[in-house]
Structure formats: C-alpha cells, structure tokens
Amino acid sequence: xxxxxxxxxxxxxLAQIITKYFDTESIKEMTGEEFGYKLFDVLDxxxxxxxxxLLLGDEATxxxxxxxxxxxxxxLVKNNLFDLIQAYQEVGIK
Amino acid sequence: MTDxxxxxxxxxxxxxxxxxxxxxxxxTLKQEMDEFVKSKEFDGYYKKLIKFIQVTSNVEDVxxxxxxxxxxxxxxxxxxxxNHPTIDFPVLTGSKEQSQxxxxxxxxxxxxxxxxxxxxxxxxxxxxxxxxxxxxxxxxYQEILLSEQLEKEWxxxxxxxxxxxxxxxxxxxxxxxxxxxxxxxxxxxxxxTIRIRKDMMPVGNIVNLSKPPKEKISGI
Numbered sequence: 001x002x003x004x005x006x007x008x009x010x011x012x013x014l015a016q017i018i019t020k021y022f023d024t025e026s027i028k029e030m031t032g033e034e035f036g037y038k039l040f041d042v043l044d045x046x047x048x049x050x051x052x053x054l055l056l057g058d059e060a061t062x063x064x065x066x067x068x069x070x071x072x073x074x075x076l077v078k079n080n081l082f083d084l085i086q087a088y089q090e091v092g093i094k
Numbered sequence: 095m096t097d098x099x100x101x102x103x104x105x106x107x108x109x110x111x112x113x114x115x116x117x118x119x120x121x122t123l124k125q126e127m128d129e130f131v132k133s134k135e136f137d138g139y140y141k142k143l144i145k146f147i148q149v150t151s152n153v154e155d156v157x158x159x160x161x162x163x164x165x166x167x168x169x170x171x172x173x174x175x176x177n178h179p180t181i182d183f184p185v186l187t188g189s190k191e192q193s194q195x196x197x198x199x200x201x202x203x204x205x206x207x208x209x210x211x212x213x214x215x216x217x218x219x220x221x222x223x224x225x226x227x228x229x230x231x232x233x234x235y236q237e238i239l240l241s242e243q244l245e246k247e248w249x250x251x252x253x254x255x256x257x258x259x260x261x262x263x264x265x266x267x268x269x270x271x272x273x274x275x276x277x278x279x280x281x282x283x284x285x286x287t288i289r290i291r292k293d294m295m296p297v298g299n300i301v302n303l304s305k306p307p308k309e310k311i312s313g314i
Contacts, residue, residue, distance in 0.1 A: 005162045005163075006162070006163055007158070007159050007160065007161060007162070007163060007166070008136075008140045008143070008161070008163040008166045008167070009136040009137050009140050010163075011163035012136045012139075012140075013136060079163070080164060083164065084163065084164075087163070087164075091131065091139070093130075093131050093134050093136065093139065
C-alpha cells in the first residue's frame with residue numbers, strides 16, 4: 001500500500017492528532033523510524049486508525065499492524081511532518 | 095512590483111498584486127479565515143484559503159482536493175507577501191490594547207471603510223478609489239489620521255479640558271491630549287552622553303587608592 005501526500009484539510013487533521021503528544025522541539029532530533037515507534041506507542045486505537053486511514057486510505061483497516069506502522073511512517077516522511085507541525089502551529093487551529 | 099509565477103500540478107499560476115478594491119476583499123477573506131480558526135473548522139478555513147488564492151491569481155480548473163498541503167500553503171504565502179504593504183507605516187504597528195469586535199463591524203465592511211475615507215477627504219469617485227495601490231492607500235490614511243489628530247490637539251488646547259486644576263499646587267496645569275501609540279516618540283537607539291559641568295563636580299584633592307602612594311624624595 002502506497003502512502004499518499006495529503007491535501008490541506010487532511011494534513012491539518014493529522015497534525016491535530018500528532019501535536020497532542022509531540023511538538024517540533026521533541027521530534028527534531030529523531031529519525032523517521034524512531035518517531036514512528038514512539039508515535040504508535042502513545043496513540044490510542046482510534047487515533048491509530050485515524051492516522052492510518054488519513055495516510056493510507058480506507059484499505060488501512062484490513063492491513064496488518066506492521067504494515068500500518070511502516071506505511072504510516074513512510075507517509076509522515078512524505079508529508080514533511082516537521083514542516084507540517086510548524087505550519088499547523090502557525091495557522092493556529094488547536 | 096512584478097507578478098510571481100508558481101507551478102501547480104504542471105500549470106503556471108500567476109500571483110498578482112491587487113489594487114485597493116481587491117485588497118479590501120482579501121481583508122474580508124482574512125477575517126473569515128480567523129473566524130474559522132477560532133471555531134476550528136479546517137474545511138471552512140481551506141475554502142477561504144482557496145478563494146484567497148483564486149482572487150489573487152489566474153488559477154482555474156484545479157482540483158484542490160488533490161493539491162498537496164505544502165503547495166496550497168506556499169501559494170497562499172506567496173499571495174499574502176505579494177499583497178502586503180511594502181512600506182513600514184507607523185500606523186500599522188499594533189496597539190497594546192486588544193481590539194474587540196465593534197457593534198458596527200460586519201463581513202465586507204473593509205471596502206466601504208476605504209471608499210468613505212477617500213471620498214469624504216478627497217472627493218474621489220468609486221472607480222478611482224478602487225484603483226489605488228495598497229501603499230498609497232495606507233500612506234494617505236496615515237496622513238488623514240495625522241491631520242485629524244493635530245487639529246483635535248489645537249482645539250483641545252483652546253478648551254478648559256486641557257488645563258485641569260491641580261489641588262496640590264493650587265494651579266491649573268496644561269495636560270496634553272493623548273496620542274495613539276503610533277504617534278508617541280520612539281526611544282533613542284543610543285542614550286545621549288550627558289556632560290557634567292566642572293563646577294558641579296566634587297571639590298578637593300582626589301586620592302587614587304588603586305595605586306600605591308609615591309615615595310617622598312629624602313632630604314625634603
């Protein structure tokens with residue numbers, strides 16, 4: 001499953017979930033893989049499904065957990081997560 | 095200022111600098127976007143953002159649901175920069191007080207504000223006012239405010255309000271009319287050097303205790 005580049009509304013929804021647990025300071029030294037594992041450690045089940053369906057589409061519900069994690073991390077990197085969080089904070093929707 | 099070109103989904107998008115009429119519409123869109131930010135509505139915010147880009151450019155036939163979020167924001171940022179005043183007008187510096195929404199404010203008021211301002215001060219018609227550049231409009235706005243303030247200060251000086259009674263000195267003392275923040279004097283970048291008159295310096299021999307005392311020559 002190929003992760004997608006998000007449009008603006010979906011990107012903001014993703015940033016809204018992630019910024020509950022992380023900000024730019026806490027992730028700037030992490031690699032994509034480190035962040036991916038930390039993220040899926042803190043998210044609850046509903047949030048994992050939301051993140052996965054945003055980045056991977058509706059088929060995410062039928063994927064295996066490892067595929068979801070790997071695909072989502074790839075999607076977060078594709079969508080320039082660091083810049084996305086900065087943009088979300090600048091827009092000011094919290 | 096030249097128009098900027100941005101490539102979106104392989105199509106060149108030209109971002110224009112608008113005249114006052116278009117700029118007033120942009121100000122209305124910004125207010126609506128602020129309202130969506132407060133109510134946390136991403137979709138509404140994005141629709142206004144797209145409208146902002148469409149008003150400032152020649153963009154057509156773009157499926158905005160497939161546009162990457164960073165492309166949309168970059169276009170928006172370019173449109174903002176293009177339609178921003180290029181001069182640092184003092185009147186635009188923020189006031190310390192937070193502005194509250196006034197009862198006579200409504201969506202779309204910006205254009206009527208500018209139209210009324212220039213029509214009443216200079217007698218221009220709607221077409222002429224609509225074609226003014228943003229910098230010219232704000233510069234003239236500042237000059238109008240300045241003239242009004244100085245005239246009010248003159249009238250203030252002629253009235254009793256300017257000379258309130260001071261019960262401790264038992265006199266009437268002049269009290270200047272308050273000025274808005276942007277008209278107040280700026281603090282100097284470097285403090286001036288203050289020279290002290292020689293006759294006000296301390297008198298007597300000055301003993302420098304940081305150095306050892308000189309030895310006296312023997313025989314004297």
